[in-house]
Amino acid sequence: MTTPILTVAGITKTFPGVRALSDVSFDVRPGEVHALVGENGAGKSTLMKVLAGLHQPDAGRIVHHGREVAIASPLDARTRGILLIHQELSLSPELSVAENIYLGAWPTNRFGILRKRAMREAAAAALEALGCDFGPDVRVGTLSIARQQMVEIARAQAFNANLVIFDEPTASLTEAERAQLFATVAQLRSQGVGIVYISHKMDEIFSITDRITVLRDGTVQGTVETAATDVDSITRMMIGRDLSSYFHRARADFGEETLGIEGLHVPGLVHGVDLSVRAGEVLGLYGLVGAGRSELVEAIFGIRRASAGRMRWRGREIPLPTPRQAVDLGLALVPESRKEQGLVLGLGGRDNITLPHLARFSTLGVMRPGAETRVFDRFRDELSIKTTGPDQPVGLLSGGNQQKFVLAKWLCAEPRLVILDEPTRGIDVGSKSAIHELIAGLAEQGLAVIVISSEMPEVLGVSHRILTMADRRITGSFTGDEMTEETLIGAVSAGPAALPSAAE
Amino acid sequence: MSLHFAALLRRHGLLVAFALFLALVAVQAEAFLTPSNVLDVLRQVSIIGMMALGVTFVVVAGRLDLSVGSMLTLLTVIVVDRTNAFGPGLAILVTLLAGLAAGAWNGLLVGVFRLNALIVTLAMLSFLQGLTLAYSGGSNVNVADGTTWFAAFGRGSLWGIPAPVVIFALSAAVLAFVLKRTRFGRAIFAVGGNETAATYSGIDARLVVFAAYCLSGLTTAIAAIIMGSRVMGAQNTIGQGYELTVLAGVILGGTSLLGGSGSIGRTVLGVAMLGFIQNGLLLMGYPYYVQWLVTWGIIILAVWIDLGAKRGRILA
Known part of the structure; x- marks a missing residue:
């Protein structure tokens, strides 16, 4: 058995009031696609942020290439060859592909002048290695989401990443783009790169990953060989029931x-x-x-x-x-993006629910807080929404709970x-x-x-x-x-x- | 939970600093916390405060209004000049309508035509300055009849409380209710917090922003009436720089420039803090310009704290 690229042992991370990760251990081997699955709030994002240097763990060890390390910042992570491909892409639309690949680590000469040619060539090489159909000079804002994602992956290629973390990479891809992404993942893997693949989509997980680690409530439920399991057992591990x-x-x-x-x-x-x-x-x-x-x-x-x-x-x-x-x-329209179109994140659940129906919850223009609170209580119980109260800003809730508020908002007026x-x-x-x-x-x-x-x-x-x-x-x-x-x-x-x- | 606590602590941090300042000045200058000085400070801040009430609606709706300073100048000139022409009753009506019209014009450009608020209201600042000079012909105006009841708004008092303070307090109470308890207020928060989501909820953001600017014009008109009555005249530069002081009061109170949060109570507090700090510095014998330098520091601090609270929320 090969030595893992990365071993995480006993990681614990607590936020005020929440234990996000508790004694989490897993490892990623070279040339392996390792799926990380779990319900929303299970701790996937937190674990990923720890690996990418965005959070510091309270306890536990991270061993990278056989050495215990502390990943201090995203830049530190990148220097070590650990790259996170964000769900929401982190590119500057106004800059070129090459400039984005080297974002924040632009090669300069000793006078601090950008070495544009060198950067361009290196970027072109990375794009070519991945089989991209666009050049390094294109402005990123003009590319489709799928191609922008390729730019992020080219970043991994250009920095010789040894561990690449994908966070829900296919969320906004078409069928064909998805196939291309999988080809790229396979290519990285054949280069011996370790890949952590976070997704909710079972078909993807079963078609491209080698092992699966299941998280629930911040703890590891187990790590299994993909070939030796099936959707039902993974689902059971994730939710703890059939x-x-x-x-x-x-x-x-x-x-x-x-x-x-x-x-x-x-x-x-x-x-x-x-x-x-x-x-x-x-x-x-x-x-x-x-x-x-x-x-x-x-x-x-x-x-x-x-x-x-x-x-x-x-x-x-x-x-x-x-x-x-x-x-x-x-008519009620539950829109595609709950954060952008569905909710006012700074307002509480109660105010969000009644927002489309202000007339119904007011008399002569004056709101009736009692009526608003009653409808809030009703939906909180009916949809079992986890929130501390009617005024807790919905921006602080998990995705699933936010979605429930969007539903409540549209269902409350029949x-x-x-x-x-x-x-x-x-x-x-x-x-x-x-x-x-x-x-x-x-x-x-x-x-x-x-x-x-x-x-x-x-x-x-x-x-x-x-x-x-x-x-x-x-x-x-x-x-x-x-x-x-x-x-x-x-x-x-x-x-x-x-x-x-x-x-x- | 804990985030609220941290934010609360930050906010209270500013209050604690302010309380320390009050104590410091009170020790050095005996006159500072006497009832007459306190009322004096409140009277001085009531004009700025009056304007800040309307601007708070604009800022919570996620916009800016930098035109209120020169709007104050124009409206003060108008109220004084029209008092000479028509008598106070009609003059006040004309002034309120003129304020409403100026605000509506801003609201049309920013709300309905969706132009950038900063640019639109800065341009309006310049436009209204020109309009003031065109109207007054460049000369100052004074109220001719020294015995008119028009003097009551700036110089009168009710049970020993100066009239400007009474007007400001009443307006603040009404507008606090409007912002917190009414449909219109709720729509202001929704539009400032997430305009797209508000639109998807059937709220007409254009109309809401338009109305916020109208309100800002109206409160500035009331401020102009107080101003004209207090001075019993108007200079062509009387409101110069007020837009920044107003905005400083709003920000200092903790209303976020990003929109979607804030309150009238905070604005009243912010404006009062500015007033007491400036008054205290004067009483301690610092030259007049020092208050401008200190105001700068306070604004930076307030914005910093606001940003810090936001940042904490994003990282969590």
Whole structure:
């Protein structure tokens, strides 16, 4: 057995009031892809930040290349060859690819002048080694997310990293980009680099990793060979119980049409979309990133202005609404990004829940705190949200709890139609199935539901009917037995949207 | 939990320093903490404070208003000049409307047309200066009738409390309620905290920002009425530099320039602290300019503390 590149032994990290990591040990061998999994709040981020030099552990040892080390700062980590590929990319959009690769460690001559040529060449070499289809002079802001991610990986290549940590790297990648990323991971691995791979997606973990370490509540539940285990046992280790049914589809009992859309057009973003959803129906909207799904529902909700289109709402023809009118009609849009679009992070849970419904919770313009607190209490109990009180800023909560507040905010006014845009992105398995159950429950109460998701099993699992989108158009509609992985993939890759081809 | 505690400690740190300062001055200058001096200081800060009330709404909504200084000048000239022309009643009405209009103009450009608040209100500062000179023809104006009831706002008193203090206190109470307890106030916090999320919640951010600027124009108009009444006249430079002092008071109180947090109570506290510090320095015999230098230090300190609290939150 080879000596590990990195061994972590008995790491403990306490934040005021929380023990984030407790006696955590694991190791990464050269040429190994080591998955780190766990529910949100299990301690993955903290552990990663310890390795990247962002946090100092309270106790425990880190042994790197056989020597005990203290990783003092991100720069220190980089010098040692430990690189973190962030979930939210840490690049400067205005700088070139080469300048970004060497960000903060630009090579200079003895007068402190940037050695541009040397930097360019080294960057070009790193990009070429990874098979990138862009050069070192391109401005990073003009690249797609996937290519920006390649820039970060090129950084690892350029600095001869021996340990690369990926944090949810495929969260915003298309299918093809994901395949390319995996090829790159395989390449790093064949160079003997150790890789820590953090992800919520089980299919990825089982297709590219060698070993899996499961964290729960800040402790290691175990490390297993990927080949010797399966999704169910990993899930059990993560949540400490069995997940009987991963997906739960609502009873098919449809009423009248709730929303009908005809010829909806947003210049450059949505082209001539027709759509209809009935009370009690869960309509899935599947497509690749950039297909126009979010733009479509934003136009329905009035956030984007449509240049053409007709809307029927519960049997009546109405003009396309503003967001305010949409809320008052009984539409609810649970947006894709809870931090940017969903919540005001500095406000408490109570104020966030009532934000779309201020009129309902006020008399002559004056808020009624009692009524607000009652609805807060109700949803805190119903959705079992962990928070210290109505005024605790939601920015301090975990992702899953934040998402629950976004849901509470939209459910508290009894909407007729709920649109959920990527409702389970970046949240853990346990919360995911809770949200799937919630979706089914809403439909069974007679609400119309539209679910946007990039996760095939999720769309297939919760929807009664699926519309596929590609290149900003609807490309197919499927029900019952027609809803299979093959038909969906066919429908989304038929359009000219079809993927930026993977570099081969 | 602990973050709140740390933030609280920081905030209290400033208060403790202020209390120490008060004690220090009180020992050195006997007159400092006498009721008459305290009322005097409060009277002096009431004009700045009045303006700061409206500016607090703008800042919590995540914007800035640097035009209030020259707006004060123009409105003071207007109220004095119109009092001579129409008598106080109509003059006050005209001034309030003019303040509202100036604020609405800012609000239109920043809120509705989404131009940069710093640039828009700086340009407005310059524009209003020009407008003042155009209006007054460059000469100072005085209230001709020395016996008019217009004098009451700046020089009168109620149960021994100077009228400006009474007006400021009442306005602060009303606006504290508006910011904390009403739909409008909640929308201000939401827009300042996360404009995108507010929009997704059906709140019209453009309208909210517009209204905040209107309010800022209105409170500046009230400040101008007090100012004109106290001086019984107006010079063309009377409000020069006030925009910075106002902003200093708001920041010192702990309202964040990033928007989304703050309160009227804090602003009142911030403005009062500035007033007592300046008064104390004068009583201790320091030359007038020293208070400007000290004000600089205090503002840097306040911003530093605000940033520190934010940073702590981000890292956690």
